[in-house]
Amino acid sequence: MIGKAASASDDLDQIEAAFLGTPLAGLPIGYGPSGTVLVTDVDPDRLHEVWQAAEALVPVTGHRPVMVSDDFDDALTIRSEPEQGPSESELRAFAEAAASSEPWLTFRHYGEDQQVDEDEIEFWARGTTGVDLTDLASDVALPTPRPVLARVLYDRLLTDADLHAQVLGNVRLVTQTDYWYTPDSVLLMLLPTSDVRSSAYWLDFFGALTEEDRQGLAEVLAQWRHRWDARLVASWGTMLQFQVGRRPTPGDEAWAAAGQLKALAPNLELSRWEVAVALPAGDAWFVHNRP
Structure with a gap:
């Protein structure tokens, strides 16, 4: 409704x-x-707690909450x-x-179309956390599409408990609230709707500047809420932060969710296989899309 x-x-x-x-x-x-309605003077160190209180009151207030900042927006x-x-x-x-x-036609990571050549394999198999998976790709025919290589690395990583634990130890922070950006000034914006999809009408996100893109973002919010109980906590212009109630399981679920997250967050500096390792281990998703 x-x-x-x-x-x-x-x-x-x-x-x-x-x-x-x-x-x-x-x-x-x-x-x-x-x-909208604005609540000011929110303690930045308590922003998640304040949002949770407002979220619990949606059936009473009829207003869906999102944390915003006036650090870069004088209109707030x-x-x-x-x-x-x-x-x-x-x-x-x-x-x-x-x-x-069709949001996943609108939001698509540029790396999906890239090829990995022989002289690039070590770079892409090392990821951004420094764990070297080159040996896991020793028999992959090159060149190969980057998503194909990433999936091979991820599937083989799942069969190596020690290596998986090493990667997880380096990436799990990105699915915890400790990783979230915290502005100096925090406000609670109460949107005049209780509907998840409609709430995107008011969102100011660099990754969705046109009305068509905001409609795509609205559908992402609805899909993620239905599939993962992902609830938008904060919108900082170039960043979105979500509380997630159902973690994807390792394998196909985590891989699919990681692809969607990377598509919406091209500036999230992790390889897709690293994101897929991280997602089952935390309840906070971070989206970053900047100029």
């Missing part, structure tokens, strides 16, 4: 009342841009009067277009 767009008569007092007894209690609250200030957001029909049209989109 598509969430209902908020009206100008949203009662901030009702939201504040819902905050009582939570880490959100007492924080300054007011109207934000395009029909509390307004004394509500600003008109999209109409219900506009939001419904956005969500319907998103549901019919």
Whole structure:
């Protein structure tokens, strides 16, 4: 069901009342841009805790939460009067277009089309963590597409417990909240919808600057929520941070999820096989797409 767009008569007092007894209690609250509500003065060290409290209140408030920052966006200030957001029909049209989109045609990592030559094998088999898997690819015919090589490395890595443990020890941090970016100033933006897909209407993400791309991102949010219970915690312009409730299992699930994550996050500096090793070992996903 598509969430209902908020009206100008949203009662901030009702939201504040819902905050009582939570880490959100007492924080300054007011109207934000395009029909949103902003909560300011969030302690950056408690941003995940604050988001979790707001997420638990979605059935009460009807507002899906996302952490944002005004470090680079002066428009993120509390307004004394509500600003008109999209109409219900506009939001419904956005969500319907998103549901019919093909996001993995829109988001595709450039490395999927690259070939690995003989003089490059050591570079790609070493990854970014320094663990050398060159011996695992000794019989791979070269040149070969980069995704083919990465899958061979990953499958063979799964059969070597010691080597897998060595790689995991170097990459597991990227699926933990310790790896997350923390801005100096953190705000909670309450989006005027409870619908996951519709929430992308308000997101400011470098990887989805056009409306078509935002519709693709909206479908990614819906797919990841359905498949992995992945919930968007923060949007920092060039970065997205997710809390994940269902980890992919090693093998095909982790490989597929790693491919999608790399497609959305071309600046995540790990090889796909490294991401596939990391995903089953953590509950936090990090997306990075910058100029």
